[in-house]
Amino acid sequence: MSVEDDLLRLRGQRLDEGRNLCYIHPQARTGSMVSGSVKGASFSLMDKVAEFLASHRRVFLLMGASGSGKTTFNLQLEYTLWKNYNKGGPIPLYINLPKIDSPEHDLIGKVLRSCSFTADQIQEMRDTREFILICDGYDESKLGTKNLHITNCLNQPGQWRAKVVISCRTQYLGVDYRDRFLPYEGDHYTPSAIAIDLFQEAAIASFSKDQIREYVERHVANEKPEWSTEEFMDKLGKIPNLLDLASNPFLLVLAVETLPDLSVDAHQSLEASAITRAELYDVFVKNWLDRNKQRLVACDMDGDEQTARGQLLDVGFEYEGINFTKGLAAAIYKEQDGRPSVKYNLTEDGHQSWKTDFFGPDAKTCHLRISIPLCRRGNQFRFLHKSLLEYFYSCVFFDPSLMSNNNHDENSCDSLDADEDSIHAQTTSASASLLDHALNKVCIVENVAILEFLVDRVKKQPIYRDKLIEILELSKKEPSISTAAANAMTILVRARVKFHGWDLRFIRIRGADLSGGLFDLTNFREADIRDVDFTRAWMREADLRDAKMDGVKFGELPYLTEEGEVRGCAYSPDEKYFATGSRDGTINIYDTTTWRGRKGVVLKGVPSIAVNGLAFSPDSQQIAMAYDDGKVRIWGVTASCLERILESHSGRVNCVAYCPNGQHIASGSDDCSVIVWDARTGDLICSFKEHTGGVNDVAFSPDGKEIVTASADNTVRLWRIGSNNESILVGKHTSSVSSIAFSPLRHQVVSGGHDKTVRVWNLRSDEAGFIFKEHTGQVWSVAYSPDGRQIASGGQDCSIRLWNARKEGKSTVTLDGHTAGVLCVRPDRFYQR
Numbered sequence: 156m157s158v159e160d161d162l163l164r165l166r167g168q169r170l171d172e173g174r175n176l177c178y179i180h181p182q183a184r185t186g187s188m189v190s191g192s193v194k195g196a197s198f199s200l201m202d203k204v205a206e207f208l209a210s211h212r213r214v215f216l217l218m219g220a221s222g223s224g225k226t227t228f229n230l231q232l233e234y235t236l237w238k239n240y241n242k243g244g245p246i247p248l249y250i251n252l253p254k255i256d257s258p259e260h261d262l263i264g265k266v267l268r269s270c271s272f273t274a275d276q277i278q279e280m281r282d283t284r285e286f287i288l289i290c291d292g293y294d295e296s297k298l299g300t301k302n303l304h305i306t307n308c309l310n311q312p313g314q315w316r317a318k319v320v321i322s323c324r325t326q327y328l329g330v331d332y333r334d335r336f337l338p339y340e341g342d343h344y345t346p347s348a349i350a351i352d353l354f355q356e357a358a359i360a361s362f363s364k365d366q367i368r369e370y371v372e373r374h375v376a377n378e379k380p381e382w383s384t385e386e387f388m389d390k391l392g393k394i395p396n397l398l399d400l401a402s403n404p405f406l407l408v409l410a411v412e413t414l415p416d417l418s419v420d421a422h423q424s425l426e427a428s429a430i431t432r433a434e435l436y437d438v439f440v441k442n443w444l445d446r447n448k449q450r451l452v453a454c455d456m457d458g459d460e461q462t463a464r465g466q467l468l469d470v471g472f473e474y475e476g477i478n479f480t481k482g483l484a485a486a487i488y489k490e491q492d493g494r495p496s497v498k499y500n501l502t503e504d505g506h507q508s509w510k511t512d513f514f515g516p517d518a519k520t521c522h523l524r525i526s527i528p529l530c531r532r533g534n535q536f537r538f539l540h541k542s543l544l545e546y547f548y549s550c551v552f553f554d555p556s557l558m559s560n561n562n563h564d565e566n567s568c569d570s571l572d573a574d575e576d577s578i579h580a581q582t583t584s585a586s587a588s589l590l591d592h593a594l595n596k597v598c599i600v601e602n603v604a605i606l607e608f609l610v611d612r613v614k615k616q617p618i619y620r621d622k623l624i625e626i627l628e629l630s631k632k633e634p635s636i637s638t639a640a641a642n643a644m645t646i647l648v649r650a651r652v653k654f655h656g657w658d659l660r661f662i663r664i665r666g667a668d669l670s671g672g673l674f675d676l677t678n679f680r681e682a683d684i685r686d687v688d689f690t691r692a693w694m695r696e697a698d699l700r701d702a703k704m705d706g707v708k709f710g711e712l713p714y715l716t717e718e719g720e721v722r723g724c725a726y727s728p729d730e731k732y733f734a735t736g737s738r739d740g741t742i743n744i745y746d747t748t749t750w751r752g753r754k755g756v757v758l759k760g761v762p763s764i765a766v767n768g769l770a771f772s773p774d775s776q777q778i779a780m781a782y783d784d785g786k787v788r789i790w791g792v793t794a795s796c797l798e799r800i801l802e803s804h805s806g807r808v809n810c811v812a813y814c815p816n817g818q819h820i821a822s823g824s825d826d827c828s829v830i831v832w833d834a835r836t837g838d839l840i841c842s843f844k845e846h847t848g849g850v851n852d853v854a855f856s857p858d859g860k861e862i863v864t865a866s867a868d869n870t871v872r873l874w875r876i877g878s879n880n881e882s883i884l885v886g887k888h889t890s891s892v893s894s895i896a897f898s899p900l901r902h903q904v905v906s907g908g909h910d911k912t913v914r915v916w917n918l919r920s921d922e923a924g925f926i927f928k929e930h931t932g933q934v935w936s937v938a939y940s941p942d943g944r945q946i947a948s949g950g951q952d953c954s955i956r957l958w959n960a961r962k963e964g965k966s967t968v969t970l971d972g973h974t975a976g977v978l979c980v981r982p983d984r985f986y987q988r
Contacts, residue, residue: 222405823850949977
């Protein structure tokens with residue numbers, strides 16, 4: 156057969172093998188990803204290589220991190236070139252360099268012989284044809300620093316004519332990497348003969364979200380999984396950092412293949428599904444190391460490299476790889492405070508540097524370093540994604556030896572198992588082992604990223620949860636493991652372990668973060684809880700007697716002392732300000748970041764007229780204030796000046812409110828009327844006058860179309876703006892109604908009255924409301940939490956009580972501390988319970 160006939164035979168084989176239905180065209184960027192000079196907008200890598208093939212250039216270096224899709228692109232490039240092949244044209248050859256024995260010599264001849272071409276055919280092609288060599292895996296071959304273009308005498312007189320596309324992982328490349336790839340021009344191999352103009356390079360780019368979606372769509376179309384494209388994209392987007400990781404093509408393939416197998420119901424929320432982020436990362440790492448193990452096994456090695464490889468495989472490559480990466484992560488946090496990029500230069504750092512253990516020239520170190528998910532730019536190394544650094548560092552604290560109850564070797568840290576013969580021996584052994592454990596050496600209380608991975612472990616590994624609890628118990632007798640106990644307690648609380656009614660006497664957890672924890676009826680007597688953060692923790696009837704509490708934080712905000720009786724208070728919607736209005740006419744506005752205030756803002760001409768209530772505009776730029784003299788005054792927060800006076804009431808104004816869109820202001824007065832004003836012009840829009848007693852409070856519905864009022868005539872009424880000014884009677888108290896609030900969910904209002912009750916009224920159904928009766932004095936203020944699930948009330952008995960807004964019952968929390976009646980209760984955005 157002729158050369159052309161056999162080339163057509165080879166073409167048919169390669170086209171049959173090379174079709175990839177899920178292939179996504181990658182993007183790339185010009186410049187060196189290694190030196191950090193990648194720049195400019197991304198472009199189609201296939202188009203750029205096509206330009207290269209049509210140009211005078213001879214070598215195209217394709218760089219990319221592990222898993223970035225270099226091999227997939229190279230195979231697709233060969234497929235495309237064969238598909239477009241014309242008789243007599245350049246011959247494309249995909250070459251897996253690690254599978255070629257000594258590729259530095261006679262590379263093309265070896266590949267053609269493996270394709271069953273005869274010696275005569277090979278000589279004919281050498282003399283008459285041009286090749287496109289697609290060399291994959293330079294970093295995995297035995298070439299070291301050899302330059303294939305030079306050693307194969309490509310494009311020299313009487314030698315093979317070829318253009319070379321060659322790929323290499325960035326982890327493998329150093330600062331002077333170009334010397335391995337630059338072609339030479341002319342008859343003599345001298346430095347002056349190097350032709351930079353014949354060389355081109357590009358760095359393969361991460362997948363964009365559109366490319367990720369395109370891959371998922373093709374996967375769904377071809378593989379017919381149970382999940383739809385939208386369900387895959389929803390999970391990829393909602394699991395923290397997963398979409399970022401999926402920008403690496405290899406990890407995207409892993410994610411798409413493993414998510415359904417990890418018992419994730421596509422229709423479930425993440426909270427309801429069985430999957431955790433730590434489990435996904437476990438799968439990623441296992442597959443990553445397995446892939447690199449196969450790559451290492453396939454490489455042809457000798458000498459120290461072969462010996463090191465044998466040692467890694469004997470011990471267990473995955474085990475060695477994980478331990479190596481855990482050690483690197485721990486060193487980065489210890490030596491660099493978690494800064495992810497490591498700069499290493501053997502000449503500058505020397506053999507004594509901690510970096511040499513991970514980046515030095517030792518053969519075993521090199522095998523491991525190029526097999527873990529690192530990327531490299533010159534002498535700078537970092538993990539593919541910071542979350543991988545955090546994952547591996549969390550593995551330092553998630554010690555499998557703490558998970559097992561038997562079969563431990565002599566190096567095991569299993570120190571927490573019960574010894575029925577000797578409790579003393581157990582305690583001594585356990586504490587001794589924990590002394591040197593990472594949990595006791597490093598405080599991770601404030602490292603949220605690490606804690607999140609460990610929380611995942613607690614949720615999926617009950618034994619790990621139990622072991623952390625045992626550490627708490629050990630701390631009661633062993634002060635030397637207090638750091639481990641503080642870490643353990645912080646992890647457990649973040650995992651929502653409930654400590655209601657637990658006996659935590661004597662535990663030592665100094666510095667733990669227990670914010671949001673559940674500690675009702677918990678016994679902390681004589682515990683060391685110094686510097687512990689209990690912000691937003693539930694601690695009803697918790698026993699703190701004789702506990703060490705220096706520096707403990709309960710989340711209380713500054714205690715503000717005003718000169719006059721405070722009649723009204725409010726947070727600005729942007730929460731930058733907190734304002735109070737006093738009986739002596741003073742308005743105080745505080746910056747909520749520093750709690751420093753513009754004290755004593757007294758309006759000219761009205762220094763002694765009491766302020767009965769106030770409200771911020773939705774844009775936080777104005778405060779409307781209700782005064783005893785029957786006027787509503789508008790104060791400019793930024794300008795710090797009086798902007799407008801609203802006059803029409805004939806009695807003192809008790810209350811004021813802005814509608815949610817800021818267009819209207821409503822005020823209620825002792826003259827029994829409610830007036831709606833234009834907030835921009837101050838014009839009176841309408842008034843409501845069906846009450847027979849003074850209007851004590853007013854509130855807008857969430858959509859701003861309705862107003863609800865509380866009156867001294869014992870009634871609660873609902874008004875629709877723009878109607879015929881007639882109201883709907885919502886309900887009655889047995890005495891004056893002092894306060895009112897509209898539910899953010901629109902279906903309820905709550906009122907507080909002088910009859911010592913808090914009453915909830917259903918507006919959108921025929922269901923009866925309900926009554927809360929625990930206050931021992933008049934109820935002066937009520938408010939909903941931002942999510943509408945809870946109600947807060949305050950009153951004459953000096954207490955603030957929290958209630959479940961959805962059902963009748965006892966108060967869930969009672970806050971005591973005021974020495975006089977509570978006139979005003981207002982939530983900030985953190986009040987969600």
